[in-house]
Amino acid sequence: MKWAGRAWATGAAGPAEDSDGALADARRWGLDLSIEDLRPESDDGLWPExxxxxxxxxxxxxxxxxxxxxxxxPYYAGLDFGAAEAGLRLAGVTVTPELWAQVRVIESAARAALNGV
Incomplete structure (x- = not known):
């Protein structure tokens, strides 16, 4: 679930780009890679549950x-819980303590990525 938060915050769930210089690093070490080699085998980083x-x-x-x-x-402090509760209720999402705990894990990873931690 932390992957989901980081992917949302950084756009990592989108198409692979060489924004971090991975291809240049690979060439430096004598590896012949293409941008396709950087793409994950599956873009579904979430378990179904x-x-x-x-x-x-x-x-x-x-x-x-x-x-x-x-x-x-700016510093991303976290979700506004009041607004989040209203948004989930209006979207028809039934929030259980387990679901909310999982949302908080995603929020935590997204917050870290947004704040560059």
């Missing part, structure tokens, strides 16, 4: 508490 939590997270993914900072990137 975690899909409901990720879908719930996506329903409220715009409900972040963001703290502006002078001369620094």
């Amino acid at each position: 975690h899909l409901a939590a990720f879908e719930a997270f996506l329903e409220v993914a715009s409900q972040w508490r963001i703290i502006p900072r002078q001369a620094a990137a």
Whole structure:
């Protein structure tokens, strides 16, 4: 589930790009790789039992508490729980304690990625 949060925050679930210089590193070490070699074998990084939590997270993914900072990137504190609860309820998502705990795991990984941690 942490993968889902990082993938959402960084766009890693999208098409592979060589934004981190992996191809240049491979060439430096004598490896002949292409951008296709960087693509995961499957773009489904979620187990089926975690899909409901990720879908719930996506329903409220715009409900972040963001703290502006002078001369620094904004700090993503986490989801606004009141807004998240309303968003999930209005979307018809039945939130159980287990589902909410899974959403929090995704939120934690997304927060770390958004804050560059």
